[in-house]
Amino acid sequence: MILEGAADSAQAELPGIGTDALLDRAINRIFDVADRASSGIGAEEAVLDAALPLGRRVIKHLSELSDVLASSGTDVTLSWETKATARRASFSSESAERCRSALRAAQVEDSNARLEGTVVGGSKVRGVIEIEVEGSGVVVIRTLKEDVTALVAAYAERHVVADVHVLTARSPGGREHRSYALLDLSLQENADE
Structure with a gap:
């Protein structure tokens, strides 16, 4: 073929x-x-x-x-x-x-969530930004490759609120796999300056 x-x-x-x-x-x-x-x-x-x-x-x-x-x-x-x-x-x-x-x-579920944390990095090659969320570690969030540079430049080391679409798959063994896609990103109000 x-x-x-x-x-x-x-x-x-x-x-x-x-x-x-x-x-x-x-x-x-x-x-x-x-x-x-x-x-x-x-x-x-x-x-x-x-x-x-x-x-x-x-x-x-x-x-x-x-x-x-x-x-x-x-x-x-x-x-x-x-x-x-x-x-x-x-x-x-x-x-x-x-x-x-x-x-x-796998049991697959869709949901939306709001994450609060600090933008700590990103990869234009992979089309992701990374947000460190207290208690969860670094969360990798997919976004358009062409948006990565601007997002990291604008929000690096700043406290943000990320609205994300979450796709969760639960394996029979009980493990959960999550994938995050960015819907919206903004500065966190009342963040320490």
Whole structure:
């Protein structure tokens, strides 16, 4: 099977993709899940860590894909090459079963929350800002890559209030995996100056 992305001019019309090709980013996410499903001990938890930021709909589709591979007993070798990346991964029927089990057994919930803390960093490459929340440590929050630099410049080492969308998956073993997406960020009122 060969997948081809849209022409570069069409890619530029899509919001929030920056210089990355949308298809390349999507395929790399599938490779991340496949690699973690093949990692052996702790693979189920690693699969949830990789899949959770993708959202409920993608988790469902990955579960269906891994179901097909696990049910067929087929081992698959995935390869992907673009000007920017080259990846290769093996997805055995056993690793597909681990992936399917982890994704089907996880209880996924959506909610919104408000976090108060101090902006301590960020990564434009990963599209995240980091807020240190008392009692919780550093919370990594996804945002648009092009917004990271401005947010860190404006709020670094300042007390903030972050409204976030939280996607929580609970594994059968009782672990909770959380993914945070930024909705709004503002200075905390009454913060010490």
